[in-house]
Amino acid sequence: MGSTEQTGRDVVPGFAEMVKAARESRGWSCAKLGEEAGVSANTVSAVEREVRAPSLRVASALVVALDLKVWLHEPATPTGKK
Numbered sequence: 880m881g882s883t884e885q886t887g888r889d890v891v892p893g894f895a896e897m898v899k900a901a902r903e904s905r906g907w908s909c910a911k912l913g914e915e916a917g918v919s920a921n922t923v924s925a926v927e928r929e930v931r932a933p934s935l936r937v938a939s940a941l942v943v944a945l946d947l948k949v950w951l952h953e954p955a956t957p958t959g960k961k
Contacts, residue, residue, distance in 0.1 A: 891949045894938065899927040901945040916944040 891897075902912045902923070909927070910920040917940055926933045926941065933941065942949055 891938070894933075894949070895927050895929045897947060897949070898923075898941050898945065901947055902927075905945070912941070912944060916940040 898912075902909070907915075908920070909923040913920040913923045916923070916937075918937055922933075922937060923941070925931050926937065941947075
């Protein structure tokens with residue numbers, strides 16, 4: 880079906896910054912967070928640097944590993960479009 884990661888805007892505004900701040904506050908490296916979340920250190924780094932938006936699976940794994948609370952938002956659509 881294609882790649883599990885996508886390029887684009889975060890569904891959760893500020894997600895990349897939230898992940899990085901939570902990881903750093905625990906003193907974890909990208910490799911440690913990746914190990915805890917079941918993803919690669921490169922994936923963690925790419926998400927934090929906003930090189931790619933995480934798939935729902937990756938975002939969920941990071942949220943669980945870091946014990947974060949997040950609320951999902953629908954992407955904004957231009958006025959008059961559905």
